Amino acid sequence: MVTDYKRRDTLMGETQYAIHMDDQTAALKGALLHDIRRSIFVYRVDCGGCNGCEIEIFAAITPIFDAERFGIKVVSSPRHADILLYTGSMTRSMRVPALRAYHAAPDPKVCVAYGACGSSGGIFHDLYCVWGGADQVIPIDAYIPGCPPTPPATIFGFAMALGILSQKLKATHHVEGEDERVQPRHPELPLDLRVDVERESRRMAGYWHGQQIADSFLNLLKAPASDIERNIQNFLAQKDDSRLTEIFGRLSEIYLMRKA
Numbered sequence: 001m002v003t004d005y006k007r008r009d010t011l012m013g014e015t016q017y018a019i020h021m022d023d024q025t026a027a028l029k030g031a032l033l034h035d036i037r038r039s040i041f042v043y044r045v046d047c048g049g050c051n052g053c054e055i056e057i058f059a060a061i062t063p064i065f066d067a068e069r070f071g072i073k074v075v076s077s078p079r080h081a082d083i084l085l086y087t088g089s090m091t092r093s094m095r096v097p098a099l100r101a102y103h104a105a106p107d108p109k110v111c112v113a114y115g116a117c118g119s120s121g122g123i124f125h126d127l128y129c130v131w132g133g134a135d136q137v138i139p140i141d142a143y144i145p146g147c148p149p150t151p152p153a154t155i156f157g158f159a160m161a162l163g164i165l166s167q168k169l170k171a172t173h174h175v176e177g178e179d180e181r182v183q184p185r186h187p188e189l190p191l192d193l194r195v196d197v198e199r200e201s202r203r204m205a206g207y208w209h210g211q212q213i214a215d216s217f218l219n220l221l222k223a224p225a226s227d228i229e230r231n232i233q234n235f236l237a238q239k240d241d242s243r244l245t246e247i248f249g250r251l252s253e254i255y256l257m258r259k260a
């Protein structure tokens with residue numbers, strides 16, 4: 001989904017930026033406005049985490065990922081909320097405030113457990129003051145996994161919550177079609193190899209570029225075994241990028257280790 005900002009200069013010499021939404025984004029927003037007739041409001045309840053999840057939520061709603069373009073807004077009172085987002089593990093002292101927020105939000109509402117802590121207690125699961133995930137106290141509709149979840153995962157989770165809210169509004173149940181399933185990347189390669197390559201590539205090059213580099217590398221592995229080495233060398237010669245060569249070197253080590 002792409003929203004881009006087109007620059008235009010006015011007669012007065014000022015610069016203005018017009019926002020253009022792609023068709024998919026416009027359709028999503030249209031459906032949202034049609035069903036709910038306003039923006040969707042999210043209220044965040046921190047039950048006892050490390051604040052890593054909060055940082056990712058704010059990354060998701062601020063300009064780079066910009067969940068507000070879909071009409072998803074974070075509000076400061078549960079009385080306005082459509083979605084309650086429970087972050088952090090459920091601590092003893094937060095169980096009553098968490099319940100109060102649940103009862104304060106008007107129906108129909110969707111409750112989301114956010115992050116490993118919100119889903120299961122995470123790294124704090126065995127502390128004396130921790131009861132586990134948010135679902136120990138609140139009826140949870142959706143889980144957003146991760147420690148912390150990335151902004152794209154957060155927006156994906158919001159989109160799922162919107163679907164659930166729409167079902168609650170219309171009292172319908174959605175049955176997932178075959179064509180709605182997310183297809184795994186590079187299914188012809190072994191899962192362990194895919195996971196290790198992607199993880200290492202993201203560690204070395206960051207979330208977005210790491211994914212692109214891992215995809216390029218895994219695509220080259222689909223050639224017949226005798227051509228792989230030569231294809232990798234040709235690819236690197238074309239790109240002429242010492243950083244990419246270093247990352248590919250590390251990914252090749254992983255590939256050889258997994259092959260052995």
Ligand code: SF4
Nearest residue numbers: 049050052115116117
């Ligand atoms: S899931 Fe991870 S980032 Fe989020 S609160 Fe727990 S420990 Fe922190």
